[in-house]
Each structure stands twice: as C-alpha cells, then as structure tokens.
Amino acid sequence: MTDRYAVIGYPVSHSKSPFIHAQFAKQTRQDLHYDAVEVEVDALAEALAHLHAEPYRGLNVTLPHKVEVAKHCEQVSARAQLAGAVNTLLRTDSGWRGDNTDGEGFLRDLKRLGYAVRGARVLVLGAGGATRGILGPLLAEQPALLAVSNRNPWKPEALAEQFKAVGTVLPRTHLAIKGDRYDLIINATSAGHTGQMPRLPGPLLAQGGACYDLSYGSAFEPFAAWAREQGAQRISDGLGMLVEQAAAAFEIWRGVRPDTAPVLAALRS
Template identity: 45%
Template sequence: MSDLFDFRRRLDNYAVMGNPVAHSKSPRIHTLFAEQTGEPVHYEAIQVDPGGFVQAVGNFDASSGKGLNITVPFKQEAWALVNERSDRAERAGAVNTIKFIDKTLFGDNTDGIGLVNDLLNNRIEIKNKQVLLMGAGGAARGVLAPLLEQQPAQLIIANRTAEKARELADSFRDLGNIEGSGYEALENKQFDLVINATAASLQGELPPLPDNLLADGATCYDMMYGAEPTPFMHWATQHGATTVLDGLGMLVEQAAESFYIWRSVRPDTKPVIEQLRREMTA
C-alpha cells in the first residue's frame, strides 16, 4: 500500500467533478491517454454535493491538483469561478476544463471542439452544409461556436420552446448564418447534418421530426451514447441517413483536448474510442 501511495505522489493529479459522477468514463479515458503517452497522470472522479463546488475546487487546488474536468451540474458555476477563460468558454457560458496555473484558474470548454473533431475524423463535412441542431440548452450552447467556425451554409437550432431557440441563435449571429425555430417550422426543410443535443434519448424519447427531414447522404449524430443505439439513431436509420453516429467519439475527443490543455501532448483518440466501444458492448 505504501508503494502505491509513493507512486501516486509522483503523479500529477487530475479529476472530474460532478453529481452524479460514478458513471463517468473520464477516469478510464484519461488513464488510457496516460498509458499511451507516458504522461505521469493520476485521474479520479469526485462527487460534489450541491452547494459544495467552490469548496471542492479549493480543496483540490490546495492538494496540488493540476486540472479538473467539470460535468453536470457545475459547468456554469465553474464558468463563474475561474479567473480567466478561453474565447470558446466565454461564448459557451460554461466551463468543462480547468487548469491550475499558479494562483490562476484558467477555464476552457472543449465540448464543441470535441464534437467537431469527431465529425471531421469520421469524414463528415460541415462547411457549406445545411445543419440542424436539436435543443437549446447548455449542450447546444457549448458546441455552437466551433460548429459555426466550420462555416456551414446555415445552422438552424430547433427547440420545443421556439423562443429559447431564437434567443440562442441571436447570441451567436455574429459568427455565421444561424436561425432558431420550433420543430413545426422544419416542415419542407432538409438537412445534411442533424445533431441531437437534447436529453430526450436518456428518457427514450424523440423530438417531433418530419419524415422528410434528411437530405440525400445525410449524417445524424446523437451527442448521447450507450451500448445500444439511441431512439434518435433508430429514427435516423429508418429515415435513410447514410451515416449514424453516437456521442462516444465526442466524449473522447473533448477529453483529448482537455489532456492537451493540461499536458501539451495530444493523445491518439482512435484506439481509445475502439477500446471503450469494446468494453461497452462486452
């Protein structure tokens, strides 16, 4: 036991904080990254009670922690806590990555670049394409700036509450051609790329989508993931999508971006995604 303690003392400490957090795959992902790159990283999951986030971050900092990932429900609280933010974190209004630099807490948001990198790695083009993003919550806000940087022909946000979608679109209008609407406004529109940023899949539900939504050769992407295809992925397959992807790749890609922010080393994500997929379906 003392040998293990001495070994861990020689490692740099990182963690993910959230509630709940026991299900998080982040410790497994970053352990695989550390093994692959040879970086001296120890990574754990820390459950934080409501109201205890600021204290938990302070305790981690005091124990010589080097960096944190932040998940639900603390991303907005992390945004408010940090001293400095990246441009993408500023736009997202949420922080999922903290790097401790002396007395400074630097906050970033790697969700959007994780999504974009996974799409590009799967040879899904975004530039000049018609893109639909379903949902107008934090998950959607976090990916908008990186998606718009890829210069789609148009990006439409659809949400059950249309006004929320329009307000979100207005706040990103300076970055590209973006509109917000309710689902009923999607009739007679077709999209090359449809991304589900709602939590509907977690409840086994599906947003109300018209049958003719998909253009020829369309890609459908669900930011949720699991051992089995989500309801949206089933819908996509039944309605003729050429490519159907879940969010496991996004999870690994956003983790790789965090790892790079902390360590200045970029891990190879492909074998990690393949390993997680094997473990999920075993």
C-alpha cells in the same frame, strides 16, 4: 510527486473520464493519477478551493457544474465564454483557468468520421448547454445554413441573438421545420436519456444525408431509430466526441495530444 487530476460532477461514478485519461497517460507515458470526485451543487466553491490546495493540476467538469464553475475561475477562455460553460480547469498558482473543449471535440469527431459541414444544410435539435458549445465550431466551418430547433421555442431565438456576432443561426421550432431538408442533422437534446425522441414533422433528411447524436449508449437508441427511418446512410453516436474532448483537455494539461483511436476502440469493446 505524481500529478493529480480529476473529474468533478454529481453524480460522477458513471463517468468514463477516469478510464479515458488513464489510457491517455499510459499511451503518452505520463506519470499522473486521475480521480472521480463527487461534488454536490452547494459544495462547488469549497471543493474547488480544497482541490486547488491539494494540489490537483487540472479538473474536468461535468453536470451539474459546467455553467456555475465559470464564476469561480480567475480566467475563462473566449470559447468557454461563447459556450457559456466550462468543462476543463487548469490550475494556476492563484486559482483556476477555465476552458471548454466540447466544441473542439465535437468537430474533431465529425472530421474523423468524414462528415462535411462546409456548404451543408445543418440542423441542430435542442438548444441547451451542449448546443451552445458546438455552435461556434459549426459556424466556423461555414455551413450553407445552420438552423437550431427546440421544443421550447424561445431558446433558439436567444441563441441566434447570442451568436449573431459569430454567424447566422436560424431559430426554428420543431413544427416550423416541416418540409425542410437538411444534409446533416445533429441531435443535441437529452431526450434519449428518458428513451424519447423530439416530436419531429415527417421527412427532414436530404438524400445521402447524415445524422449525428451527441448522446451515446442506450440514450443514442431513439435518435438512431429515427435516423434509420429517415434513410440516413451514416449515423453516429457521441462517444467519439467524448474521447476527443478529453484528448483536448489532456493536451491543455500535459502539452501532448494522445491518439484517440485506440481509446475509442477500447470503450466500444
């Protein structure tokens, strides 16, 4: 019987995961089928039990279930606990094992692009779920400093507290970073989805600095325009992260790591 996998979310029809995993399966000659399953907020527990019984071998989890799904896992990896979110489920005989590959995917993409984190002054804009997922991997790379700035000033304070056993996160507000200079600025806000950009105070990027946005497609455009105004030599969107986090999930499920380059190229074309 062909092994079955799926992404669950609401909505989920826009998801690129079915395309990405179909490409991975073809490339690595794995016999599997990958669906997109729409699961409403109130139907999560029921859907997980149903998909387990089917049986699905693994699931990707997207919005709005990434936080809630951890409560339905029999085990949650250390990195998913730190991120406070689960994006990958592996079926066991008795339930689901939760993991989070977003941070790994993000870091692999930064390395693919040749962005240096070690010794760099790094600023992360936004303090939501995506920021929580990337802070652990960023701290592990030993930046000179890692600041998190957000519209709501309390969220960076809370993150600094949550991550203090892992490393130092400097909590900032968009006003308080005025006059600072950073070598790498990472946009982890969802502002681009409404065509917006966080209100930031003047120049923030050091000469020769780089900018990276977790968003892609039209949601990337406002940050890309701001980064160009800052004089960034290198600006990247989060499509590579999307493919890399999917590759990490695929490896958890199938024990083989696919080549991400041709899949990213196919998505871009």
